[in-house]
Amino acid sequence: MKRISILLFLLSAFLIQGQNKALVGGTLIDGFGNDPIRNSVILIEGDKITKVGTTSTLEVPQGFEVISTEGMSVLPGLWDMHVHLMINGHSDYGYWDKTYPPLFEKVIMPSSAHQLLMAGVTSARDLGAPLEPSINVRDAINQGRIPGPTMYMSGPFIQKKPYPGTEDFRWGVNGAKDAREKVKKLAKAGVDCIKLIDQDEMTFEELAAVVDEAHKNNLKVVAHSHRPEEIRLGLKAGVDNFEHTGLSSAPRYPDDIIKMIAERTGQMNLGPLFWTPTIEGLYNYDYVVSNPEMLDNDSWHLDLPDSVITDIEQSIQHPGQLPYFQLTPSRKPTLKTKFTQLREAGVVMLIGTDSGIPMKFHSQSTWNELDIWVRVMGVKPLEAIKSATYWPSVFMGVDHEVGTITPGKKADIIAVKGDVLRYISLLQDVDMVMKHGKVVKNLK
Ligand SMILES: [Zn+2]
Numbered sequence: 365m366k367r368i369s370i371l372l373f374l375l376s377a378f379l380i381q382g383q384n385k386a387l388v389g390g391t392l393i394d395g396f397g398n399d400p401i402r403n404s405v406i407l408i409e410g411d412k413i414t415k416v417g418t419t420s421t422l423e424v425p426q427g428f429e430v431i432s433t434e435g436m437s438v439l440p441g442l443w444d445m446h447v448h449l450m451i452n453g454h455s456d457y458g459y460w461d462k463t464y465p466p467l468f469e470k471v472i473m474p475s476s477a478h479q480l481l482m483a484g485v486t487s488a489r490d491l492g493a494p495l496e497p498s499i500n501v502r503d504a505i506n507q508g509r510i511p512g513p514t515m516y517m518s519g520p521f522i523q524k525k526p527y528p529g530t531e532d533f534r535w536g537v538n539g540a541k542d543a544r545e546k547v548k549k550l551a552k553a554g555v556d557c558i559k560l561i562d563q564d565e566m567t568f569e570e571l572a573a574v575v576d577e578a579h580k581n582n583l584k585v586v587a588h589s590h591r592p593e594e595i596r597l598g599l600k601a602g603v604d605n606f607e608h609t610g611l612s613s614a615p616r617y618p619d620d621i622i623k624m625i626a627e628r629t630g631q632m633n634l635g636p637l638f639w640t641p642t643i644e645g646l647y648n649y650d651y652v653v654s655n656p657e658m659l660d661n662d663s664w665h666l667d668l669p670d671s672v673i674t675d676i677e678q679s680i681q682h683p684g685q686l687p688y689f690q691l692t693p694s695r696k697p698t699l700k701t702k703f704t705q706l707r708e709a710g711v712v713m714l715i716g717t718d719s720g721i722p723m724k725f726h727s728q729s730t731w732n733e734l735d736i737w738v739r740v741m742g743v744k745p746l747e748a749i750k751s752a753t754y755w756p757s758v759f760m761g762v763d764h765e766v767g768t769i770t771p772g773k774k775a776d777i778i779a780v781k782g783d784v785l786r787y788i789s790l791l792q793d794v795d796m797v798m799k800h801g802k803v804v805k806n807l808k
Pocket of ligand 1: 448491718
């Protein structure tokens with residue numbers, strides 16, 4: 365008996381040791397925005413980061429598997445705070461919503477999730493999808509049954525009236541009582557946040573009821589900001605996070621809105637006001653039209669059946685003719701002004717991409733958003749990375765668990781050859797992805 369327990373003890377010690385890893389030699393970007401650490405050493409035991417140091421301060425203990433990150437940038441796994449797993453680049457929403465719902469849960473959403481993970485995205489927030497598939501896909505990932513980022517799901521949009529044929533993922537509200545009931549139903553099903561759209565079409569009582577009921581259930585509220593009144597009313601009702609740069613081709617945000625935002629961001633007791641500008645798709649549209657070769661990059665084919673790939677490819681044969689983007693050229697010149705106005709009004713910006721919308725593939729969205737922030741919008745690389753790591757974890761209330769490379773946190777870590785602080789676009793080809801201490805994409 366005794367011998368068996370000793371054997372078991374040795375075996376389990378061996379197994380635990382087998383999981384211990386050391387990432388050694390790379391330049392560490394911690395996610396807080398601090399200066400990078402050269403010649404870094406990160407010790408990982410099981411799914412957690414246990415120690416962080418340098419090759420001269422931290423010795424790798426015996427039994428740790430050493431993974432060399434020499435010549436690489438090492439940073440927390442990225443977050444994408446605005447994805448749509450149920451779509452993947454197809455140009456025609458009406459057709460997609462009629463054709464593919466039977467495949468959402470088992471095929472489309474898992475493949476989107478897998479593609480995000482291979483792009484270095486270890487956590488993502490999905491905003492607007494049918495309830496049951498959302499919860500089931502998230503849980504399947506969390507239980508290790510399918511690969512993907514840790515997902516945070518809103519389930520269906522809450523809005524005044526669903527567009528015809530979208531009732532599965534858009535829930536209408538009729539009166540404040542109904543609004544509360546819809547939010548309660550989502551909370552009970554286990555969603556991670558509430559997504560509002562067209563909130564300016566609701567009565568203020570309905571909107572206030574949605575936000576209040578969400579907050580009572582510890583759920584934050586994320587809202588669209590396409591129209592000025594969506595922002596004004598959203599701010600008044602206490603929305604926590606706005607999406608998109610919005611306001612179509614208007615050259616700038618009106619002064620009263622900027623004043624309201626600045627007043628809100630000054631209220632420390634409410635925490636930061638978050639904003640996800642989702643700027644890349646709009647900014648890069650004309651580039652994609654004149655350089656459609658990037659649509660042929662097969663990274664977005666992963667786990668999709670050939671028939672679906674062909675269907676998507678055919679829908680984007682003429683990128684310059686897609687109805688979805690016809691206003692985009694007139695919006696593009698306004699983006700930098702609006703982006704800058706928001707930053708100067710004190711919002712905390714989050715990296716999010718609207719990944720899945722026409723011509724925007726999960727395998728390519730997140731790095732492109734970072735690239736536009738840094739290269740065009742003038743955001744410092746460390747700050748842009750913080751908006752893709754630390755800040756999203758704060759928004760989701762999990763910053764004690766993930767989001768930075770700090771002892772005690774889950775080992776969600778990516779590594780990329782070269783200096784991402786000099787060339788942020790190196791993130792388009794992430795060399796290693798580790799999620800919860802497991803290497804899910806290996807160094808080549
Ligand atoms: Zn969206």
